Amino acid sequence: METGKLLHGSARLIFDSVDGVANIVEGMYRNIAATPLPFGRAPVGPAPGIAGLVHAVVRGINGGVRGASELALAPLTQYLDRYYPPGPHRAAVVAALNGVCGDHLARTQNPLAIPMSLRLLLDPIDGSESSESDTAPSMINNLFDSRRESVEIYPRNAVQGDPRFKASRRLLILAHGLCMNELEWTAQQRNHGLAIAESGGCTPVFLRYNSGRHISENGKAFAHQISGLVAAWPEPVESITIIGFSMGGLITRSALHMANDENLPWLNKVDKVAYVGTPHHGSSLERGGYWLQRSATFSPYTEPLSALGRIRSDGITDLRHGNVLDADWQNHDEHEDNADYRQLAPLPDAIEHYAIAATLSKQPAASMEKLRSDGLVHPCSGLGKHRLAEKQLNFAEANTHILYDVGHLAMLGDERVTAQLQHWLVG
Template identity: 40%
Template sequence: MNARPKRKHTLSSDLRGVAKLATQATAGVARMVEGVHQSIWDRLGVPGGPQAGQTRGLTGLAYRSVHGVNHLVGRGLDLALSRLEILLAQDTHASIDTDPPKRAAWLAALNGVMGDHLVASHNPLATPMSVRWQGQALDWQQLPQDLPSKGRVLLMIHGLCMNDLQWQGQDGRLDYGQTLAEAMDYCPLYLRYNSGLHTSQNGRELADQLQALIDHWPVPVEEVSIIAHSMGGLLARSACHIAAEQSLSWLPLLKNIVFLGTPHHGAPLERAGNWIDVLLGSTPFTAPLAKLGHLRSAGITDLRHGYVRDEDWSGADRFQRQPDRRLITPLPAGVNCFAVAATLAPKRGRLADRLIGDGLVPLHSALGEHEDPRRDLGFAKSAQWICYRMNHIALLSDAQLGRQLQSWLRAEPSGSAP
């Protein structure tokens, strides 16, 4: 058997996407520099151009020239690389079945940081949502012939700036999906999605994907269980809320959700990022630089308070500091829900719970605890697990935690909120 030719990590579509980003970045930097320039003129009483932050006269002409040349170069690059993409797509040796891990990793990180912008600008680097098996996206109309015909499905959902391959035993790490599948006769599936979109947007699409799974699975589905890391847990809750509203048939088949380090009530680092927006925008000289903070995607700003519904974020400027305005969204009824939290501290305490956490998510947020009883998610004590001296990423692969997951899914206690 001939070995398949290896594909380079950088594809023609990637080049076109990067060129598009570079063109937009040049335009963005030029606008910021012009904004700072004009803010100085404003202090001296020199009028600006027709729009806020624009200069006029020879200075304005110079900036308009930069924008014009950048636009022409960008269009030329996009046209040339799109033709190259078509030519390479005709070469059967130009692709392989699965993405190289390095390419998948940098695409996931890019989508996490600015995935909403990639979608809005029709950039080919935007990652579409897909349910994957053995590294391949499933086509619901034509499922692989060797897909295991099992009625129990386990779906693994990654977090912000990550991808499905990072679950799967790289560098000898434990793969929860594979070990649970072998021990409990699941078919392990992995979700890949653009983590820069609003959580509720991804939740709606996940609800549709799970419905397609139920409709097209080769045998009747008996059970769906989910293990979700970080943002992935918010995504799962969002999908359940939408499924309940639309009476989708997959929701009654959902038996378990395990949340690994999910920021149910937000993450302080995003709230700190929001403070940066406020501070930069507080003076006329630094206000143009506040646009740098606006590079954060909608997915990231949703982590400020843990948004899961459209109503949580719609109608508000996501970069303006504001109180928690979430609607009450409880855990899905009739589903066994489990919360895993990590802390870098050796034991629980006020500092460990509120400030340290796992380095990204406070312990009380991961456990769904809230001082307002209406917002407390009410995980049963038997459905909580705390990992000490552990960081956020280590939750992806830990032998002791893996045994606890297996114990939970076998015992099937009623861990959901009443």
């Protein structure tokens, strides 16, 4: 992301945060002043007396400074972009921010909101290791290999005439997970997509998206992105294989469902889809987040703090049950209602579907239910198993695999994942 957009968007988000904090503090003062007991109905409206006036003044000053900053930052944008070019470490931070509050960024048209695009990872022409001059923490360096350059192929073709771009008739499309971007497919010097593309003779294309938006909204956009990509591809596309990691698997399922509903021609070219660590039936971590937020509403003294829980993006709340369709979340408030409203969304026929799940357990248990999760996704959810028969995804037994003694993010750098995907997708 360009430096000008980063600074402009960050300033907007800071001003939004000041307004939010002022509302929380005013709400707590109002409730404590009006409610003599720790339980009861929380009052509404501004805080009484001088407190209400002070918070109104704070919001007014914040709005004035916001407007002045917009005018001041506008002429600096091009200068900043020229002398402070973007790099992979910055992209990782912006991607994480989009996962946490990307729905808010999109609604407020904040420049930090990531637009969806399909991209290629190309080696730098000069052979340098990175376009970023600053030194990043070693933990971030382990997440992705910054030696490769991410170049947009659709909707803006930025590689036309680039000798590094080789278009085959077989596409391998990869969708990343929550709070991530396409560079983070490379972990511990390993990239499942690039390895499979090399052995399978296909072109790897990486999806970049705002993971804070609803999964179904991203799924629709993904479906139409693939349509545009196939139409603009310089070679006739013969086959499409898709790999989704974590949330990326749910977005892939959503896109397949949309393509089927709209009879998009590219769906007939999809031969195989692999889901790696995908919470098909939700993540226990988000269910815990819901109950933490709800616990703050039990007393009017702490009720304003529940706003902090609502910072969880639409994408994160979709992970509670594994929503993939609009109907799964529309017509109810996911921050207030914990019920599972998911409609049936079976895996499309005529496609081979594969699933890899992980567990922190070191060895098999008497039943899959007794296994530990991978830290985020339980193996039952990762393999599409559900106590209700109609919600089972029914992966073929030979098309499922469980990795033991490995965490969720560690799957990205695990050679066993590469080997299993190559066995299934390349043969």
